[in-house]
Amino acid sequence: MPRGYVMCPREEEGTRTERRRFIVKTGGLVAAAGGAAVVDAPSVMAQPKFRWRLSTAWTPALDFHQGGAQRLATVVDEMSGGRFRIEVIVLGNSRRSTSDFVMAHAVMRDAIDTAAIRDALRRAGLRVECELDERDRARLVNVFVKCEPDPSGQTRGRRHVMFEDADIGYTRHIRGAVNAVVASVTGDPMSYVSAGAEHQGPPGGGVVAVLARVG
DSSP states (O other): OOTTOOOOOOOOHHHHHHHHHHHHHHHHHHHHHHHHHHHTHHHHHOOOOEEEEEEEOOOTTOIIIIIHHHHHHHHHHHHTTTSEEEEEEEOOOOTTOOOSEEEEEEEESSTTOHHHHHHHHHHTTOOBSSSBOGGGTTTEEEEEEEEOOOTTSEETTEEOOTTTOSSSOHHHHHHHHHHHHHHHHHSOOOOEEEEOOTTSSSTTOEEEEEEEEOO
16 A cells, blocks of 8 residues: 555445435535525515615716716616616706705816806806905805816916925815915805816816805
8 A cells, every 4th residue: 555545444335325315415405505595585685775866967968977977877776686776866957946046157277267266156146247246245155166286287387386295285285275266256265175176177177166045
């Protein structure tokens, strides 16, 4: 016999028969358990269902944004087997609306684009020349802005150093700067400015939205 092998005692015929019976019984139990798991699958699938609403301000023409939101909803629905559904809703102003508020927006081409801020204010029905008219300041609820430093390191041909400050993150720089730009038009330092406007406007720009009371 080769070295390393161990001789096992010869099994009696009765022992082999009992072992086969044990394997058959065990196999039957495993099969039964598997069948029970399949039969019980619907109870596993009967989990709570979720329905969310995803609000956007993009038109169907902007397939990169609105189409992406629709595709996300479709993928989530398919992967969850219909248990998690997302309804994509396009926000807009309706002539039949009875709300006391109106929203308008414009695209800022860079961080100091005051023309876009004035455009958004006018679309909301507010009077503005260089600054928001004093008579309409009480109607302005808030201004919301998404912004980012120009990745080229320049704003209108002038170098900025927002990416080079080791003490303060660039997002704080751009938020403070854009807040001041908005306040220079509205006359009110209260606004909500969020950094990170990738794919929401030209590089270094972003979106400005105005919430106002109906006049």
